[in-house]
Amino acid sequence: MSSTALSPLVRSFVSHFGEMGSRWGINRTVGQIYALIFVSPAALHADEIAEKLEFSRSNVSMGLKELQSWRLVRLRHQPGDRREYFDAPSDAWEIFQTLAEERRRREIEPTLSMLRNALLEEPQTEEDRVAQQRMKGMHDLIELMTTWFDDVQRLDQQTLSQLMKMGAKVQRLLEFTGKLKTPAKE
Numbered sequence: 001m002s003s004t005a006l007s008p009l010v011r012s013f014v015s016h017f018g019e020m021g022s023r024w025g026i027n028r029t030v031g032q033i034y035a036l037i038f039v040s041p042a043a044l045h046a047d048e049i050a051e052k053l054e055f056s057r058s059n060v061s062m063g064l065k066e067l068q069s070w071r072l073v074r075l076r077h078q079p080g081d082r083r084e085y086f087d088a089p090s091d092a093w094e095i096f097q098t099l100a101e102e103r104r105r106r107e108i109e110p111t112l113s114m115l116r117n118a119l120l121e122e123p124q125t126e127e128d129r130v131a132q133q134r135m136k137g138m139h140d141l142i143e144l145m146t147t148w149f150d151d152v153q154r155l156d157q158q159t160l161s162q163l164m165k166m167g168a169k170v171q172r173l174l175e176f177t178g179k180l181k182t183p184a185k186e
Contacts, residue, residue, distance in 0.1 A: 004048070004051045004052050005052075006036075006052060010036070010039055013035055013039060014032045014035040014036050014039075014053070015032070016035075017031045017032060017034065017035030017038075018031040018032035018035070019031075021034070026066070027063070027066070029053075029055060029059050029063050030063040030066050030067060032053055032055075033049055033053065033055075033060060033063040033064065033067065034063075034067055034072055034073065034088065036049060036052060036053060037049070037067075037073055037086055037087060037088045038088045038090075040087070042087075043076045043078075043085035043086055043087040044085060044086055044087075045083040045084060045085050045086070046060045046061055046064060046083070046084070046086075047083070049064075049086075064086060067086075070098070070099070070102050071098050071101075071102060072088060072089075072095065072098060072099070073086045073087065073088050074086065074087055074088070074089075093157050093160075097153065100149065100153075101153075104146065104149065108142060108146060111142065112139065112142055112143070112146070115135050115138060115139040115142070116139065118132065118135050119132060119135060119136055119139060
């Protein structure tokens with residue numbers, strides 16, 4: 001086994017992350033590069049990544065650019081070394097927040113913008129009025145979710161963790177305090 005071979009644990013994680021990445025809408029290679037950088041105890045340069053994953057250097061370079069555009073890896077320089085090194089935040093909360101922000105910027109904001117523009121148009125037909133009503137419902141839900149997301153992002157990690165652990169208890173609390181109307185029982 002060469003010094004660059006991945007341990008079975010790391011190999012399993014990297015492989016799984018590549019599979020999941022393709023389901024999340026990113027290239028499998030990009031997912032594997034990210035997984036390797038994430039679990040690495042030290043920053044890696046592109047040649048190390050290419051060697052460890054047995055990818056071409058050009059694939060690694062493209063993958064690193066993609067990860068940088070998502071703000072999931074950071075570029076580092078080592079004293080006396082001209083190569084660029086990459087590491088990833090190790091805090092899962094920070095990673096989740098970055099991913100949520102990027103997905104919002106790339107997916108939610110353009111959709112909201114399109115819906116806002118569509119709702120400003122004067123409907124020409126009954127079909128347009130129905131379509132606009134449905135778009136308004138979608139717009140209102142997305143706006144509500146983004147407002148909630150903004151509120152959640154302002155919470156500190158400990159408070160957010162406690163809130164998440166509460167789960168359905170929040171619903172019972174709201175019902176108890178009368179802030180949530182429960183559906184009528186038949």
